[in-house]
Amino acid sequence: xxxxxxxxxxxxxxxxxxxxxxxxxxxxxxxxxxxxxxxxxxxxxxxxxxxxxxxxxxxxxxxxxxxxxxxxxxxxxxxxxxxxxxxxxxxxxxxxxxxxxxxxxxxxxxxxxxxxxxxxxxxxxxxxxxxxxxxxxxxxxxxxxxxxxxxxxxxxxxxxxxxxxxxxxxxxxxxxxxxxxxxxxxxxxxxxxxxxxxxxxxxxxxxxxxxxxxxxxxxxxxxxxxxxxxxxxxxxxxxxxxxxxxxxxxxxxxxxxxxxxxxxxxxxxxxxxxxxxxxxxxxxxxxxxxxxxxxxxxxxxxxxxxxxxxxxxxxxxxxxxxxxxxxxxxxxxxxxxxxxxxxxxxxxxxxxxxxxxxxxxxxxxxxxxxxxxxxxxxxxxxxxxxxxxxxxxxxxxxxxxxxxxxxxxxxxxxxxxxxxxxxxxxxxxxxxxxxxxxxxxxxxxxxxxxxxxxxxxxxxxxxxxxxxxxxxxxxxxxxxxxxxxxxxxxxxxxxxxxxxxxxxxxxxxxxxxxxxxxxxxxxxxxxxxxxxxxxxxxxxxxxxxxxxxxxxxxxxxxxxxxxxxxxxxxxxxxxxxxxxxxxxxxxx
Ligand SMILES: Cc1cc2nc3c(=O)[nH]c(=O)nc-3n(C[C@H](O)[C@H](O)[C@H](O)COP(=O)(O)OP(=O)(O)OC[C@H]3O[C@@H](n4cnc5c(N)ncnc54)[C@H](O)[C@@H]3O)c2cc1C
Numbered sequence: 073x074x075x076x077x078x079x080x081x082x083x084x085x086x087x088x089x090x091x092x093x094x095x096x097x098x099x100x101x102x103x104x105x106x107x108x109x110x111x112x113x114x115x116x117x118x119x120x121x122x123x124x125x126x127x128x129x130x131x132x133x134x135x136x137x138x139x140x141x142x143x144x145x146x147x148x149x150x151x152x153x154x155x156x157x158x159x160x161x162x163x164x165x166x167x168x169x170x171x172x173x174x175x176x177x178x179x180x181x182x183x184x185x186x187x188x189x190x191x192x193x194x195x196x197x198x199x200x201x202x203x204x205x206x207x208x209x210x211x212x213x214x215x216x217x218x219x220x221x222x223x224x225x226x227x228x229x230x231x232x233x234x235x236x237x238x239x240x241x242x243x244x245x246x247x248x249x250x251x252x253x254x255x256x257x258x259x260x261x262x263x264x265x266x267x268x269x270x271x272x273x274x275x276x277x278x279x280x281x282x283x284x285x286x287x288x289x290x291x292x293x294x295x296x297x298x299x300x301x302x303x304x305x306x307x308x309x310x311x312x313x314x315x316x317x318x319x320x321x322x323x324x325x326x327x328x329x330x331x332x333x334x335x336x337x338x339x340x341x342x343x344x345x346x347x348x349x350x351x352x353x354x355x356x357x358x359x360x361x362x363x364x365x366x367x368x369x370x371x372x373x374x375x376x377x378x379x380x381x382x383x384x385x386x387x388x389x390x391x392x393x394x395x396x397x398x399x400x401x402x403x404x405x406x407x408x409x410x411x412x413x414x415x416x417x418x419x420x421x422x423x424x425x426x427x428x429x430x431x432x433x434x435x436x437x438x439x440x441x442x443x444x445x446x447x448x449x450x451x452x453x454x455x456x457x458x459x460x461x462x463x464x465x466x467x468x469x470x471x472x473x474x475x476x477x478x479x480x481x482x483x484x485x486x487x488x489x490x491x492x493x494x495x496x497x498x499x500x501x502x503x504x505x506x507x508x509x510x511x512x513x514x515x516x517x518x519x520x521x522x523x524x525x526x527x528x529x530x531x532x533x534x535x536x537x538x539x540x541x542x543x544x545x546x547x548x549x550x551x552x553x554x555x556x557x558x559x560x561x562x563x564x565x566x567x568x569x570x571x572x573x574x575x576x577x578x579x580x581x582x583x584x585x586x587x588x589x590x591x592x593x594x595x596x597x598x599x600x601x602x603x604x605x606x607x608x609x610x611x612x613x614x615x616x617x618x619x620x621x622x623x624x625x626x627x628x629x630x631x632x633x634x635x636x637x638x639x640x641x642x643x644x645x646x647x648x649x650x651x652x653x654x655x656x657x658x659x660x
Contacts, residue, residue, distance in 0.1 A: 073150035073512050074395055078211045079142025082391065084429050085207065087622060088436060089138075092614050093203060099130040101443045102201040104451040108193055120193050134204045141186050141208055145215035149177045150392075153216035156344040157515045163336045168296040168346045178222055178299050188249035190227035190377065195245035202377075202446070206384040206439040210432070213388025214395070217519040218345040220388065224381050225294045226255045228306060231374040232325075234450065235361035244304065244325065254298035256328070257378070258289040258307040258350060259371055265291075266532050268308070268367055269318035275309035275357055283359055285309050285326060285352040288334075291526075295348040296333045303328030305350070308371050311363045323366035324357030331355050341518030376476070378527045379484040380442065383435045386484075386491035386523040387428065393491075393498035393516045394424045400502050400511070411501070420497045426633045427494055429626075430607040431487045437610055438479035445472035474550040478540030479606075485533035486603045488523035495520035531596075538595040541602045545579045551602075558609055567634035568612055571605040574641045581645075581652035586659070590651055597644035604637035 079085065103109075108123035124130035152173040159171040170178075181187060189205045191197025200208070205227075212220035229248050232241055247253055264271045273287025285307060289295070297303040305326045312320020337347040361370055398421060401412035411417045449469055452458040464470060495517040499506035506513050524530045544551025555572070578601045585591050611630040618626055 073153060073215065073392070074146070074399060075151060076146045077139065077142040078146035078150070078214050079138045079207075081142075081146070082211075082214075082395075084425075084432060085210065087618075088432060089135075089207065091617055091622070093436065093440075095131050096127045098201050098203050098440065098443050099124070099127045102199075102447050103130065104447055104455070107451075107455070108199065119196050123193055123199065134200065137186065137198060137200065138204070138207060138211065140184055142211050144180055144184060144186070145212050148180055149212075149219055150215035152177055153219065154512060154515060156216065156219065158343075158509070160343040161336060161346050163333075163346075166296075166333050168333070168336060168348075170299050171344060174219065174344050175299050177219060181223065182251040187223040187226055187251060189223060190230040191245060191249045192233060195233065195241060196249035197245075202380065202439040202442045203436060206380060206435055209381055209384035210388045210391065210435070213385040214392040215388075216344075217385060217389050217392075217516075218342040220385060221293060221342070221345045222254075222298055224378075224385065225257070225298075226251075226253075227381075228257050228374055228378060229255050229304070230377060231306070231370055232360060234373060235323075235365070235370050236325075240325070240358060240360070248304065251301060254294050254301040254303045256292050256295040256303050256305045256348075257371075257374060258292045258295060258305050258326075259375075260289060260291045262288060262290045266529060268371070269321070271308055271310065271321065272314060273307065273309040273352060275311050275322060275324060277311075283309075283311075283324060283357045284354040285324060285357045286354055287352050289350045289352070291337065292348045292350050293345060295328060295331070295350045296336070296346050297328050305331065306360070306374070307352070307357060308366050309352075309357065311366075318367045319364050321366040321368075321371075322363040323360040323370040325360060326352065326355050326357045340521060341515070342522060343515075375527060376442075376480050379480050379533070380435070380438055382523055382527045383431075383438065383480075383483040383487040386487035386520070387431050387435055389516060389520045389523065390424070390428050390431065390487075390491040390494040393495040393513060393520070394421075394428055396511070396513050396516070397421065397424065397498040397501040400505075400513075404503075417501060420501055422632065423636070424494045424497050426629045426636075427490045429629060430611060430633055431483075431490050433610040433614065434479070434483045434603070434607050435487055437606075438476065438483040441472050441476040441479050445469045445476060449473070471550060471553070474540065474544075475554055478537055478544060478551065481528070481533040481536035482540075482599065482603050482606070484527065485524075485530045485537070485599065486607070489530060491523055492520045534596045534599050537599045537602075541598055542579055542582060545576065555606075555609065558613055562613060562616070564612060565631075565634065567631070567638060568605075568608050571601075571608055571634065571637055571641060574638075574645050575601050575605045578641075578645055578648050581648040584652045585648075585655050587655065590655070594648055594651055597647055601641050601644050604641060608634050608637055 106125050108120045109125035112120035112123050124133050155173045156171050162169040188197035189200050193199035261271050275283045275285045277283050295305050307324045307326050310320050311322040332351040333348045334351050335349045402410050404411045452463045498513045499517050502513050505511050578598050582598050615626050
């Protein structure tokens, strides 16, 4: 892998960081009146020492975090990734052994204090907005997608800040943030993956007031703990009857020492990330929040954050593939010249680059939409003691919450599908060498394949996004409102206008189809059309903030991106037109 600082050496990430992200808006949304800095002045509490008291201070702080992470990932983790992948994990009698190189990387990451990205300062976390968390994951996954799950996973406990009691948060979160525990999320069971409302692990309340969990979970990342950090497992289990559906599910914290890890999977990729089969036999569990909200509120909340993490992870994997392929293409000589000068190879490199740039724009916008509602909502509920009902009267918050609910699955599907394509092109550019394990692209390609599956498959992201697209494009819909806001004052290109018209037409035809099955079949075409249009819109919008070479380069890239989109969307339009016409004829 290229040895450098993965924050500093990435031109598009730097462009976003320095010129495109509106830091004032993000910092103000996160800091909510810079309350932590004020508390630090009053109390001198050590965990608030890094709390910024202005946008400039906050940005300096983010820069130092991302810079340290970029250095560690690019100069240490990336250099060990092949060794970790080839050595892999060993399982024996319920215990998992990690490669020595992984211990070294993990210790360095933990000692640098870079792990608790999503945990607030109050509970010893770094206190970072979601936009910064996404950039961090992008940087880390470029170095090693499997290793990046080490901190990806501990941050799932962020959900406890929202729903667990203050006592439970105080008991667990600082210990987890300090690296004394690792974390796992146990939703999937052997018979229920996408179909989470049906999971059957049971939780029974005993006379001593303790819940006991019994059942088997499958594919649970890091349930065995991580190196020397034992796990806490956030577990979805049924407190209602076996047929009580989603409403019968609750959420528990179970200690890793109270379950049995029966096996780890032998996987195609992510070789140094343990994926465990976990047996619960009367395992004690601490209830998080209230019973009945485990899936509908808590797991969904956790999954939304996890989905964005996987979107950012996908982006990082694609980046790794692109930079390695670019380097190889500049060094490999065929027909007396570097292959990067051969048009067919150049074409692949250019396409990889524009897909990554578009993906990053969408992932950052999804992260921004979360920042623009989540922290304010938490502040109103927790600091100002407002009721959910009162908070929901705030129209701006509701607008961004709805946008986040749409942009999260959209960015997860888009970035993960794109990442597989980019990794595939990276192999192609390496020719036969790409098919060997000598080069990193083979590992990257294997690792990329999981991204469209875990945290909900692409088909499930489509299910999650289609309502937001179709209802959102109604005359008073949130998505239409968002698009109008973004296009206001934008000197939109004819291509972008055509893409918008195509989206309108696709949505209209989709609405007119009366068969539920046909709608399910064609939902992806509508969602893909929306994603391509939105990426194009974000790219054009970004040009308003650029000048000189940056503007010229982005303008040329956007033109090509639109052309790809127009070609794809033409196919989608045709399929929806045909289906709508067939239904109109059948019902005439
Ligand atoms: C490496 C790895 C790590 C993982 N880590 C975790 C973890 O930490 N915690 C955890 O709880 N789980 C984890 N998982 C599980 C993962 O989230 C599931 O594998 C995933 O959600 C899909 O479930 P499934 O495998 O049962 O597939 P299935 O649900 O059986 O799906 C099979 C196919 O059917 C399609 N399908 C199913 N239902 C629908 C529908 N309604 N509409 C359209 N298409 C549908 C799917 O898209 C897919 O193509 C992990 C899995 C892997 C491989």
